[in-house]
Amino acid sequence: MLEKTYTVPTMADMAASGEEPEILFWVGCAGSFDDRYKRVTIAFVRILNHVGIKFAVLGPEEACTGDPARRAGNEFLFQMQAMANIQVLNGYNVKKIVTACPHCFNTLKNEYPELGGTYEVIHHSQFLQGLIDEGRVKVEGGQSFKGRKITFHDSCYLGRANKVYEAPREVLAALDADLVEMKRVRANGLCCGAGGGQYFKEPEPGTKDVNVERVEEALATGADTIAVACPFCMTMMSDGVKNKNREDSVRVYDVSELIAQGQGL
Amino acid sequence: MEIVQQILFTAALVATAWFITGRVRLIAKAIRLGRAENRFDHADERLKTMLLVAFGQKKMFTNLLVGTMHFVIYAGFIIINIEILEIILDGLLGTHRLFAPLITAVYPVLIDVFEVLAFGVLAVCVVFLCRRFIARVSRLQASRHRELQGWPVSDATIILTAEILLMIAFLTWNASDSVLRDRGVGHYGELQGIVPDFLVSQYLKPLFTGFSDTALVAYERAAWWLHILGILAFAVYVTYSKHLHIALGFPNVYFSDLQPKGEMQNMPEITKEVQLALGLPVTTDPDGGQVNDNGEQPAEIGRFGAKDVEDLKWINLMNAYSCTECGRCTAACPANITGKKLSPRKIMMDTRDRLEDIQKGWKANGPDYKDDKSLLGDYITAEELNACTTCQACVNACPININPLDIILQLRRYRVMEESQAPASWNAMFSNIENNMAPWKFSPSDRFNWADQVNS
Structure with a gap:
């Protein structure tokens, strides 16, 4: 078999050679630095390579969107980040952004326009759905999911915040697995507990951790795979599974990782 | 005798109007404490939202059974109010069933509809009391939710009991009136052959067969007065109660947020400072931002964020007055579910309590009085604020878009x-x-290191 080589062009490379990518892949801080979520970034990049999408990343020129600062109440810091990012994005004449982080997605899509940054912003689950619908991504050649039970955890900033409920589910449907739903889903989905800056601090005193409450619900479906579409949900759900001592039998994956597995990438 | 009743009735009506006007002005003044924000844009979308969510009660039907029961009370409230028109005219003019001879064909049908609804309202109110006190629905329990302790529970009980009593008064009034008509007593007999028995109250007639004519007239008058005075008193009471949603629910939904739930409102006053700090040209805010209805910028920049109610937007304050304390927000809140102090319902109740306390200050110390308390600190604590995951489940859960x-x-x-x-x-x-x-302590120059692993 031919050894595949995956490439990750940067906007700077593209600009230097006078090219413009079809999409900018906004990796996000978790996708760049979090060991677990880097694997999601890599899975998505492999899919993009495999399909032959002309994409680029900002690489070292990317910076936090400012979302956690804004939700924690630090509007100054948020706007400093936003303005700097918008200067970079507008400098490269970026039109279309795809990101694997619902928080980046929400901020870039809904909050940057008022500060002068207007782009078409798509979550990677929506982008994958488009590729599957067009027949450009076929789940074949890799691991089979037939008969496996998968449950999907809605991310607040993808679901309630932006009403993206179907795209990740349709991506999972392409796996031909058995999609089982939790009790609280879609608009009623229960948060993983990370949003609003909670990820960056200890929870306030209570009787239980939110991620444990959510993981119990996920485990109750009998699924062996919890699919997520957000880096923070990824950590919270993985920690919850560990808390329940189920990490041997239950795995947490991002939707793009499952597609990449199905394609043997 | 008739004229005395007419005078008393007119006096009751005028007093009610006077009280309600005073309350409406006070509440309007309190809501106007909030910051200006234009919510008169996108009239089509707002109207559509109001028709679906307020009139159609779309979000109440998330739970079909509860939604249907609530709809019965809502429909009863609106439709039975048509009957109030006749009752008020009868009271003012000293007539009895003024419309009956005028619209003989539809009159019995109308009253039948009112009676069926009245019976429905009565039954649902009983079920709602059972949900509170027997089934003990969690979100309605003061033992589980501290914000409900004391007055809020009494308020809910008073409302449901009052509605039950009003419906009993209406139905037994019709029944006693039917018996008087059958017996041909005084002016009651004049409607014999014009007005038949009604759909529900006919079954209550046996209750009154043992009554003498005098006792029956006394009961009929008492029920009539209890019903109408009850409604007038209830109308005044509502302005002090969580039940104010029956009026404010509609404008509250009309003026509710139209942007995606995840979008946080921009602070244009900070945009300007950031642009100056970064050496960028200062742009005018494209969406108007804090510019008020007349297109004027506020004279001075207030504080950043909100410490008290006057720092909030007027719609936040209208939200507080519209809240029915149903607790769907709190029941959906991940922080509350896992035992944290945060309860979105309490946030709304605290905001209203703060406004009511400011009003009390006005009454006691003059119209511009301000005490030294604030919403943040004296009503809502940092621990509650810090527990929020901004998941928007509370926003999604609210039946009237609070x-x-x-x-x-x-x-x-x-x-x-x-x-x-x-x-x-x-x-x-x-x-x-x-x-x-990045929110973590990594070197920005390492940000792209992940790319080294794509081929391994």
């Missing part, structure tokens, strides 16, 4: 930007973003 999250975030902004009171780990996160361009 947004507790918006208040939480504005209070957080004050805590962080004016008081520098963020939790220590948030300050660390801020400084990481500022210095390392």
Whole structure:
């Protein structure tokens, strides 16, 4: 078999050679630095390579969107980040952004326009759905999911915040697995507990951790795979599974990782 | 005798109108304490939302059974009010069933519809009391939710009991009236052959067969008066109660947020400072931002974020007055579910309590009086604010589009930007973003290192 080589062009490379990518892949801080979520970034990049999408990343020129600062109440810091990012994005004449982080997605899509940054912003689950619908991504050649039970955890900033409920589910449907739903889903989905800056601090005193409450619900479906579409949900759900001592039998994956597995990438 | 009743009735009507007008003006003044924000845009979308969510009660039907029961009370409230028109005219003019001879064909049908609804309202109110006190639905229990302790539970019980009594008065009034008509007593007999028995109250007639004519007239008058005075008193009571949603629910939905739930409102006054700091040209805010209805910028920039009710937007304050304390927000809140102090319902109740306390201050110490308390600190604590995951489940759950999250975030902004009171780990996160361009302490130059692993 031919050894595949995956490439990750940067906007700077593209600009230097006078090219413009079809999409900018906004990796996000978790996708760049979090060991677990880097694997999601890599899975998505492999899919993009495999399909032959002309994409680029900002690489070292990317910076936090400012979302956690804004939700924690630090509007100054948020706007400093936003303005700097918008200067970079507008400098490269970026039109279309795809990101694997619902928080980046929400901020870039809904909050940057008022500060002068207007782009078409798509979550990677929506982008994958488009590729599957067009027949450009076929789940074949890799691991089979037939008969496996998968449950999907809605991310607040993808679901309630932006009403993206179907795209990740349709991506999972392409796996031909058995999609089982939790009790609280879609608009009623229960948060993983990370949003609003909670990820960056200890929870306030209570009787239980939110991620444990959510993981119990996920485990109750009998699924062996919890699919997520957000880096923070990824950590919270993985920690919850560990808390329940189920990490041997239950795995947490991002939707793009499952597609990449199905394609043997 | 008739004329005395007419005078008393007119007096009761005038007194009610006087009280309600006073209350409406006070509440309007309280809501206007909030910051200006234009919510008169996108009239089509707002109207559509109001028709679906307020008139159609779309979000109540998330739970079909409860939604249907609530719809019965709502429909009963609106439709039975048509009958109030006749009752008021009868009271003013000293007539009895004024419309009956005028619209003989439809009159019995109308009253039949009112009676069926009245019976429905009565039954649902009984079920709702059972849900509170026998089935003990969790979100309605003061033992589980501290914000309900005391007055809120009494308020709910008073409303349901009052509605039950009003419906009993209406139905037994019709029944006693039917018996008087059958017996041909006085003017009651004049409607013999014109007005038949009604659909529900006919079954209550046996209750009155043992009554003498005098006792029956006394009961009929008492029931009539109890019903109408009850409604007038209830109308005044509503302005003090969580039940105010029956009026404010409609404008509250009309003026509710139209943007995606995840979008936090921009602070144009900060945009300007940031642009100056970064050496960028200062742009005027494209969406108007804080520009008020007349297109004027506010004279002075207030504080960053909200410390008290006057720092919030007027719609936040209308939200507080519209809240029915049903607790769907709190039941959906991940923080509350897992035992944290935060309850979105309490945020709304605290905001209203704060407004009511300011009103009390006006009454006692003059119209411009302001005490030294504030919403943040004296009503809502930092622990509650810090527990929020901004998941918007509360916003989604509210049947009338109230947004507790918006208040939480504005209070957080004050805590962080004016008081520098963020939790220590948030300050660390801020400084990481500022210095390392990521919320964690990684070198920005390592940001692209992941790419080295794509082929391994």
